[in-house]
Amino acid sequence: MDSRAQSLPIIKNKLAMKEENYILFDQYIQNEMTVDQKVIFENQLLEDQELAAAFISFKETISLLENKLSFDEERSAFRESLHTIGSEHYKTKKPKVVNLKPLFFLAVASVVLLLGLFVFNPSSDPNFKDFNQFEEAHFVERGTSTENLKQAEQAYNTKNYKKAISLFESILKEKQTAEFQYFYAISLLEINKTSKSEAVFQKLKSGNSIYKNKAIYGLALAKLKQKEYQSCKEILLTIPKDYENYDAVEKLLKAID
């Protein structure tokens, strides 16, 4: 204790000493000490077990604080991913159980497809309408404007894009999440507000949400809609192979070639 008192002359009572210690600990952790101060401090830690224990606890608090506060944004992004991936997962699981006659539907679908091929004899160029099967929106209320969310979801899912757009715009004013931006961008694309739609997709593309790849695909479809096949292809080629809907990417690439 004597050596401590020498280096910390202002210690008057226990509380003051504790406070002095916290300041010292933090200075050490933040690397704000001079070389000499550091040596003195480290020696004190070696000599004084109580001080060393207090230092370890303080350090742990700092790392808990870091964990709690510095990753706040990342944590919300993670929660958002869980929400989206989770709801997709639980949603796709159900129909498998209740699907009555998948083979029958498959047969009908292929007949329809074949008929389509014969009747319409598609030109060699792919069409936006063949590739714009976007997923449905399923928002879970997470904010204040639950009513708006429900309406937007419904408008979007029933292809009432104009209404969906104005609802998304007011929702996005309150909360800018990747999910809302994504469905907003699709709605814009569907009603030919292509450049605005591309701007939103671009924003998602440069972000790090789970909509990143979906947004790149959206950008490709925007090019497709404008019949810019070469740029569509170039964009498609930047989508990583582990993208969940890579099947669609491959199909479209094939169609362009």
Add this chain to the structure above:
Amino acid sequence: MINSVIHIDQVYIEGLASNNSAVIQSIYKKFVPKIVSYIKNNSGDEDQAKDVIQEILILLFNQAKANKLQLTCPFDAYFFLLCKRKWLNELKKTSNQGVTITDDFVSNYKPTEEMVAQTEVFEEKQELFDLMFKKLGDKCQEVLKLSFTLKSMEEVAEKLQVTYGYARKKKSLCAGQLTQWIQEHSRFQSLKIN
């Protein structure tokens, strides 16, 4: 805590920490159905299963972000056991009536149990920390929040319209106060043994 060999399934942990959607999707695909059916078979429904799974995944994210999660056992067994224990705790908390539990899955694998214990201690510590953090005054909470989100203490001081010295000192003292409360809390004493 110092462990021998890191399991190859550590990729799942890294994937969660980096919010990698392909990894999260594969966790849902490969491991989640088993947990859902376990909970459904043990007095729970799908929504309750979803909540348990989400809570555990966030816990793993937090532990991984704190660099305190190094998997030494298969992810499958570890994740399952964590969810299962969380669910059993929920049942204990909410129901006094007897519940039937089919305990066909018991992990006899030591590393898995150790990993699960580590994660549960982390969770307890974090809960205690959150509780104590909320006890801090508004000023303290604000200084700490800014100190750990802004780039420098100069910025913190500017934002709070105080001097650099004051902001610096306040931050240290608030962190110290928090440390002291955590140490003094009875729950902490039991965590220390682990």
